Amino acid sequence: MADRILLAHGSGGLENQCLIRDIFVAGFENHIxxxxxxxxxxxxxxxxxxxxxxxxxxxFFSGGDIGKLAVAGTTNDVSMRGARPLYxxxxxxxxxxxxxxxxxxxxxSMASELQTIGVQVITGDTKVVPKGxxxxxxxNTTGIGELVCDCAVSHIQTGDQLIVSGPIAEHGACIFAARxxxxxxxxxxxxxSLWPGIESLLNKKLxxxxxxxxxxxxxxAVLNEWAEQSHHLIHIVENQVxxxxxxxxxxxxxxxxxxxxxxxxTFVLSVAEQDCQSTLEVLHQAGYPHAALIGTVMEKxxxxxxxxxxxxxxxxxxxxxSGEILPRIC
Amino acid sequence: MGSQPLTTDKLYxxxxxxxxxxxxxxxxxxxxxxxxxxxxxxxxxxxHTFSIVKYGLDQLVPDSIRFIHGPGCPVxxxxxxxxxxxxxxxxxxxxxxxxxxxxxKIPGSRTSLQHARAxxxxxxxxxxxxxxxxxxxxxPHKKVIYFAIGFETTTPMTALLIEQSRQLKVNNLFxxxxxxxVPPAIELILQQGGHIDAFIGPGHVTTITGTGIYEPFALQxxxxxxxxGFEPIDVLDAVLKILLQLCDNKAIVENCYSRSAKPEGxxxxxxxxxxxxxxxxxxxxxxxxxxxxSAMKLRDEYVEIDAEQQFSRYCxxxxxEKTSGCLCGQILMGHxxxxxxxxxxxxxxxxxxxxxxxxxxxxxxxxxxxxxxx
Ligand code: SF4
Numbered sequence: 020m021a022d023r024i025l026l027a028h029g030s031g032g033l034e035n036q037c038l039i040r041d042i043f044v045a046g047f048e049n050h051i052x053x054x055x056x057x058x059x060x061x062x063x064x065x066x067x068x069x070x071x072x073x074x075x076x077x078x079f080f081s082g083g084d085i086g087k088l089a090v091a092g093t094t095n096d097v098s099m100r101g102a103r104p105l106y107x108x109x110x111x112x113x114x115x116x117x118x119x120x121x122x123x124x125x126x127x128s129m130a131s132e133l134q135t136i137g138v139q140v141i142t143g144d145t146k147v148v149p150k151g152x153x154x155x156x157x158x159n160t161t162g163i164g165e166l167v168c169d170c171a172v173s174h175i176q177t178g179d180q181l182i183v184s185g186p187i188a189e190h191g192a193c194i195f196a197a198r199x200x201x202x203x204x205x206x207x208x209x210x211x212s213l214w215p216g217i218e219s220l221l222n223k224k225l226x227x228x229x230x231x232x233x234x235x236x237x238x239x240a241v242l243n244e245w246a247e248q249s250h251h252l253i254h255i256v257e258n259q260v261x262x263x264x265x266x267x268x269x270x271x272x273x274x275x276x277x278x279x280x281x282x283x284x285t286f287v288l289s290v291a292e293q294d295c296q297s298t299l300e301v302l303h304q305a306g307y308p309h310a311a312l313i314g315t316v317m318e319k320x321x322x323x324x325x326x327x328x329x330x331x332x333x334x335x336x337x338x339x340x341s342g343e344i345l346p347r348i349c
Numbered sequence: 350m351g352s353q354p355l356t357t358d359k360l361y362x363x364x365x366x367x368x369x370x371x372x373x374x375x376x377x378x379x380x381x382x383x384x385x386x387x388x389x390x391x392x393x394x395x396x397h398t399f400s401i402v403k404y405g406l407d408q409l410v411p412d413s414i415r416f417i418h419g420p421g422c423p424v425x426x427x428x429x430x431x432x433x434x435x436x437x438x439x440x441x442x443x444x445x446x447x448x449x450x451x452x453x454k455i456p457g458s459r460t461s462l463q464h465a466r467a468x469x470x471x472x473x474x475x476x477x478x479x480x481x482x483x484x485x486x487x488x489p490h491k492k493v494i495y496f497a498i499g500f501e502t503t504t505p506m507t508a509l510l511i512e513q514s515r516q517l518k519v520n521n522l523f524x525x526x527x528x529x530x531v532p533p534a535i536e537l538i539l540q541q542g543g544h545i546d547a548f549i550g551p552g553h554v555t556t557i558t559g560t561g562i563y564e565p566f567a568l569q570x571x572x573x574x575x576x577x578g579f580e581p582i583d584v585l586d587a588v589l590k591i592l593l594q595l596c597d598n599k600a601i602v603e604n605c606y607s608r609s610a611k612p613e614g615x616x617x618x619x620x621x622x623x624x625x626x627x628x629x630x631x632x633x634x635x636x637x638x639x640x641x642x643s644a645m646k647l648r649d650e651y652v653e654i655d656a657e658q659q660f661s662r663y664c665x666x667x668x669x670e671k672t673s674g675c676l677c678g679q680i681l682m683g684h685x686x687x688x689x690x691x692x693x694x695x696x697x698x699x700x701x702x703x704x705x706x707x708x709x710x711x712x713x714x715x716x717x718x719x720x721x722x723x
């Protein structure tokens with residue numbers, strides 16, 4: 020096999036077959052995929068389905084890579100709906116000339132992440148586009164899961180306690196620093212699959228009203244969306260929100276608000292008050308030692324928003340992220 | 350930036366300690382009670398405006414103390430015709446316009462750099478001016494124009510950029526200079542602005558210039574000036590020192606930012622600035638009007654790199670500003686607060702700003718919109 024992706028690899032001919040068989044079917048090996056039929060046939064109950072496309076620069080970063088991200092990101096969205104992720108579809112759009120070794124590394128990383136959550140790739144597609152038409156590689160994945168517990172924004176209620184599963188802004192800070200070639204000690208993406216932790220939570224039958232992973236737009240996007248969609252005021256205590264020292268220092272240096280930076284393995288839960296403590300305990304034991312109670316869902320409001328209270332008692336809005344991330348200039 | 354990993358945990362620890370903040374708040378309440386009259390404090394610098402609004406420092410002082418947000422946001426004070434010039438320069442053939450982040454959204458008389466970029470102009474934003482050299486050397490067949498903005502703080506960085514580009518013999522890099530000066534703006538506010546009792550002086554500017562530039566405001570106008578950093582404790586410390594001066598009927602320049610700002614300032618930076626720049630006769634400040642001797646320009650001997658001279662036909666002359674109800678000018682002069690503007694949060698938001706105070710992080714309207722709009 021050549022060492023770079025050629026346009027022929029996407030043409031539907033022999034090279035295309037080799038690529039599918041030697042890299043994808045071999046990498047994602049399972050009996051549904053290896054039938055290589057036109058469509059996969061699966062049989063499950065009430066479905067939760069989510070799709071997302073991934074492009075990230077750099078492709079490999081501290082704590083993960085585009086492959087791990089494409090598996091974790093989509094299956095996390097399925098998990099957040101209270102569903103057990105079972106299957107994944109994968110489509111690659113690859114720039115002509117992409118190194119085959121890199122593709123193999125990406126597929127291996129996807130396969131290992133799939134294994135940790137017990138998810139199978141059941142169908143896929145590959146397109147190769149001329150040089151310059153995409154930046155190296157784009158991966159689209161669609162996750163399919165079976166509903167276990169109906170978690171949704173519409174279930175959020177006054178008095179719910181808000182919990183975040185771990186330190187925020189880790190992925191965003193790591194990628195931002197890598198892209199700007201700023202090296203800061205201790206920045207590492209939090210990219211991980213959330214299902215194993217979620218499964219332990221759901222098994223306990225706790226009153227979890229809503230869950231959302233704080234991806235693009237970070238914690239602030241989740242809380243502002245929840246306020247808006249549920250019409251409730253949300254109150255957050257700033258010093259309860261876990262942020263690692265390297266991340267807060269990095270954000271401080273560049274004038275970026277850590278609340279608006281993406282996480283890829285950290286989520287927010289809205290939990291009935293009586294189950295708050297148990298939820299924290301389960302999370303602490305399920306691999307989220309820094310999970311913390313950060314605030315409360317308040318009354319309904321005509322202009323729902325998120326109030327951030329400082330350690331010394333002042334209040335301000337937790338702003339909704341918008342526009343490009345720009346550094347301060349003076 | 351350098352390849353040495355940075356450790357960042359010491360950047361601000363200690364300046365946000367809640368117990369110390371509460372103790373300051375208590376002392377400020379006591380001093381305000383002793384003084385027993387309303388006090389208007391202008392924070393000149395947009396960085397201070399941002400800190401006050403973001404950290405809610407106004408909630409920690411009694412109602413008798415009002416913060417008046419001053420003109421110290423470099424993007425906010427740029428007049429429309431200079432924004433128009435940046436867009437026109439970016440539209441020249443084979444040209445790359447390089448500038449700092451906040452310039453992107455600021456509306457000129459018709460459009461913004463953001464729109465110009467979307468229409469295919471090559472507009473690039475850098476974190477540090479020195480990146481302009483890299484862009485210029487990577488694009489030897491293009492004209493690269495560095496659109497320089499900022500107060501005394503950023504002028505030395507532009508001077509250093511010029512110095513290095515000359516040493517490296519980069520001959521396709523030009524400069525459009527929009528550096529402005531703090532003291533003439535304060536002077537104008539004292540003559541024509543709203544009533545101000547004292548000033549919080551800009552820490553970063555003072556680090557470069559030294560404390561001497563504020564002496565006339567204390568000596569001649571009898572206004573306390575306290576130079577401060579940007580953390581909550583810095584600003585509260587400055588407020589307390591101002592109140593104590595007022596209680597003693599004193600007016601002196603005090604430096605509470607001595608960890609960075611020395612009395613004489615940064616002499617090397619000052620020398621570099623005066624090597625390349627001289628004062629302009631006058632400069633139009635957005636919403637405020639013409640202020641004499643309030644900005645810098647390149648010295649005549651550098652005419653060959655001065656974009657205003659080399660591409661003068663692309664740089665429109667000053668015209669009447671279109672304001673359409675925007676109160677920016679009055680806010681910058683201390684006559685109004687963001688929420689006094691009928692457009693605030695309605696016709697004017699950070700995603701479609703009607704005035705420059707809504708654009709930059711340091712603009713008063715943007716700070717209120719982000720942190721206090723309800
Ligand atoms: S809210 Fe907008 S229009 Fe009103 S003063 Fe501020 S920037 Fe100008």
